[in-house]
Amino acid sequence: MTKSFVIIALILLTLAACSFVMSTSSHAQEQGALYLDVTKPIDARVEDLLSRMTLEEKLALVHADSKFTSAAIPRLGIPRRWLSDGPHGVREDVGPDNWKPAGRTDDFASFMPALIGLAATWNTDLATAYGKVIGEEARQRGKQIMLGPGMNIMRTPLNGRNFEYPGEDPFLSSRMVVNYIRAVQAEDVSSCAKHFVANDQEWERGTINVEVDERTLREIYLRPFEAAVKEAGVRTVMSAYNKVRGKWCSENDYLLNKILKDEWGFKGLVMSDWNGTHSTQGAVLGGLDLEMGTEILPYDRFFMAGAFRDGLNKGDFPMEVLNDKARRNLRQILETKTLEGRASGALNTKEHQATARKVAEESFVLLKNENNALPLDLTKIKSIAVVGENGNQLQAYGGGSARIKAFYEITPLEGILRYVGDRATVTHSTGYSEKANAELANRAVKAASQADVVVYVGGLNHRPYFDAEGTDRKDMKLPYGQDELLQRLVEANPHTIVVLMGGGPIELGPWLARVPALVQAWYPGMEGGNALAAMLFGDVNPSGKLSCTFPKRLEDSPAHALGNYPGKDGTVRYEEGLLVGYRWFEAKKIEPMFPFGFGLSYTRFEYSDLHLKAPGNGTVTAEFTVSNVGSKDGAEVAQLYVQEVKPRLQRPLKELKGFSKVFLKAGEKKIVTIPLDERSFAFYDLEKKSWIAEAGDFKILVGASSRDISLQQDFRLGKTLILK
Ligand code: BGC
DSSP states (O other): OOHHHHHHHHHHHHHHHHHHHHHHSOHHHHTTOGGGOTTSOHHHHHHHHHHTOOHHHHHHHTBEEETTEEOOBGGGTBOOEEEEOOTTSOOOOBOSSSSSBOOOSSOOBOOOOOHHHHHHHTOHHHHHHHHHHHHHHHHHTTOSEEOOOBOOOOOSTTOTTGGGSOOSOHHHHHHHHHHHHHHHHHTTOEEEEEEETTOOOOTTTTTOEEEOOHHHIIIIISHHHHHHHHTTOOSEEEEOSSEETTEEGGGOIIIIIIIIIIITOOOSEEEOOTTOOOOHHHHHHHTOOBBOOOSOSSGGGSTTTHHHHHHHHHTSSOHHHHHHHHHHHHHHHHHTTOSSOOOOOOSSOHHHHHHHHHHHHHHOEEEEEGGGOOSOOTTTOOEEEEESGGGGOOOTTOSSTTOOOBSOOOOHHHHHHHHHTTSSEEEEEOOOOSSOOHHHHHHHHHHHHHSSEEEEEEEOOSSTTSSOTTOOOSSSSOSTTHHHHHHHHHHHOSOEEEEEEOSSOOOOOGGGGTOSEEEEOOOOOTTHHHHHHHHHTTSSOOOOOOSSOBOSSGGGSHHHHTTOSSOBTTEEEOTTTTOOTHHHHHHTTOOOSBOTTOOBOSSOEEEEEEEEEEEETTEEEEEEEEEEOSSSOEEEEEEEEEEESSOSSOOOSOEEEEEEEEEEOTTOEEEEEEEEOGGGGOEEETTTTEEEEOSEEEEEEEEEETTEEEEEEEEEEOSOEEEO
16 A cells, blocks of 8 residues: 555545544534633533524423433534433433333442432532532433432431432531532533422322421522522432422422522522423423423423423413523533533543542441440451341442442441451341341351441331332331340340441341440442441541431331321321421420431541631631540531521520541540621511621530530620521
């Protein structure tokens, strides 16, 4: 082959490639369309693109064309848009028109710890790192929108999806989801704040009507969404399945148009939950911008497809309504940089694994540790009996839409085996299982009696009626006879360490008084076993704190104390109002088993010297010292609660308004600074229809949990502030 022949061949190939690009790219591109110019402001690009679209093209933007996509518009260079669950990693792909796994070999993903556990780290940097993993993996898997994070508030311990949400407190939830979303979106992937709003139980989720008063709605349930919109600039929101005040959330003009879009200035799109759209008129006028998952085919029969077209043609809907929806979808598409072609992402990298591990390590909450039973000392232990089904149960592929086809998952047993190596013998007995079995229990008790130490790994799982979408738990107890088993185990071997998995509080049986140590491990993700072993054997000092109250009994928790769960005749009334979680236990003086914010460490911390620096205008900075007075390095989550001394209206006795996780070497101390702003003192004023911080006296309370306040200072707000 001559040199000139090679050159000619190369030129021809290049020309062919160019003409391919030109034919797949838009006509508009040839003319240098403004919307393709990334240096131009996003509003101008959106308007330019919109002005070039036909009615059919606009309609194609506002409904699905398969389970998790909306259609491409090749003429304008808009690729097919892929959405994916979920909060804990990029879900496996399913069939185009059904829920069957697509059977691909390239849809594995990193399996991250559950969101309730991320919240229990109280480490906002980890929320950022977590979001980066989700964003990078979504981009590599070609997804534009990731359906998470969920941010519904834990109203009842029984909600089957509590594991997917960041707990009972709106402030803690907000801080975690804001960083998570920012990090996902920094990777050119859109996040989705879900489920908007008050989808706080799975029982009758598709029909239940929630009656909630305005202040509670604003101060508790909407708060994380408001932060997601205003602070993180979340690009998409998913409406919930349920109704609020008699109106479906997917067509709730008040929630979607008035609050989300008008008041908060949300410029992104609202999508329905899958099969959560109910009517064309309601969805079109109620604020929905993208209809997903409706279970009628073909897709032109979706509520916002053919029937929307008919309505527009007949003049039932102004064209501007469609334009507004199209605009919102286009903004999401342009902001996610899909037109210019996103860079490739990455899957299951060393960094992703390290983040999964770090989040797991910091999520573990040490609830009890008598006589320093933990950490375990391998120089003194020769045999370990690991007991419990969760000891060797894979958790990734369960729970509903949050499931992950994980690259790998290290179970607790595997983590312990890897850690221990040949330094001790390790056995595993299942002990309990779905089908109660005396033989299983007997074998476990025997193994326990023969070992130096028992590591029990039990709790809940992702089967229906536990931590699973579509069902709630039936009670707050340990399933499968675990209470009895634990009682027998601790009799057989008092050195029984209990590790519980689960997405929320569990009623702890009488065995609690007898076991020396208890750890809440949530669902710790693909590195969970390694992280757990590192914590049990002392390489990692536990630093998680509860993101929800652990009541002694279900009846102590607000919705259940008032008999307001799961509702009556299709309606659930949030009569506990603002008193959700610890706010209720404080107000009613009910002793929880373990309070919100609680968690022990292998070292000890002391708090001192609280000063307030108040430059005025409702902002104030709290400064105090945290000292590690124990003998191990560790991290403490210092928490700041605010109390209004004589509120004009009912207010919770204390509310979390700041926190800081501080890492301290043994003997070290640090000054911690927590800034407060006007919002830290404000409540939602029904008359002014606005947040308001009223002049008056406040207490600034600082401590290690909601019930362990060691420092306090008075603060006087000089004048009333009406906030936006
Ligand atoms: C869930 C959503 C999820 C969607 C798509 C629904 O059942 O409520 O959270 O994103 O399915 O899988």
